[in-house]
Amino acid sequence: MTSKVAIEVSKLSKSFKGKIALKNVSCTINDGEMVALIGASGSGKSTLLRHMNGLHLGDVGTVYTFGTVLQSKGKLHSRIRILRSQIGCIFQQFNLVNRLTVIENVLVGNLAKLSILHSILHLFTKEEKFQALAALERVGILEQAYKRASQLSGGQQQRVAIARCLVQGAKIILADEPIASLDPESARKVMELLVQLNRQSGITVVVSLHQIQMVRCYFDRAIALRDGEVMFDGATVELDDKKLNEIYGAAAEELVMRGHGELLV
Secondary structure, eight states, rough: OOEEEEEEEEEEEEEEEEEEEEEEEEEEETTEEEEEEEEETTSSSHHHHHHTTSSSSSSEEEEETTTTTEEETEEEEETTTHHHHHHHEEEOOOOOOTTSSSHHHHGGGGGGOOOOHHHHHOOHHHHHHHHHHHHHHTTTTTGGGSSSGSSSSSHHHHHHHHHHHHTTTSEEEEEETTTTOOOOHHHHHHHHHHHHHHHHHEEEEEOSSSSSHHHHHHHHHEEEEEEEEEEEEGGGGGGGHHHHHHHHTTTHHHHHHHSOOOOOO
């Protein structure tokens, strides 16, 4: 029995103003997998993630989600809104509306399912509000539901973003450097929450990270990019210093010489 494919990227290339961002990238992520995207800054990690949900359009190549073409040769599927409803996105800067309450930010996850009028007026049912509160309880911040988002710590805001994905009913979560601006304890809680959602709910999770220690701790598989190309796709146990040098180049060598700096620890 073969695993169901959640995301397939096939021969994807992208350039910005003549500079290559992705070059003939292909990879497959099965339903229920938890995969780390690694590589130096500018390697193409964020660009690849944004192609996986159609925020960026490739010059050539195709991206599929659950067997359906999400985008191909620079064109989005005609039903992209429905396809995107399956994909939750978490960003480094949380992407919350600071003036709204926490529960209102979580309810935004329902917008793809609502009519345009309901979306504009933010008309949510009692059932939808209960779902939002249940999602906040699941991520451990129910008591913050009626505070403004701006009053929360970075770690709490990131958990609000995860709760929003739950209300959305996302089958896939794409997280772009979700712990980069967090303190170590908050980062640990966010990573453990993503692992929990993956293992208990079967949500496919793809996370771009710089912290190799986190990759080794929480992921069985990593995909590494360098200069827009896939340099490695395999088990995280194979990410020894030699392999990291190939992926990160001079930056890795410098950090190894300094005794495993922030990138490698």
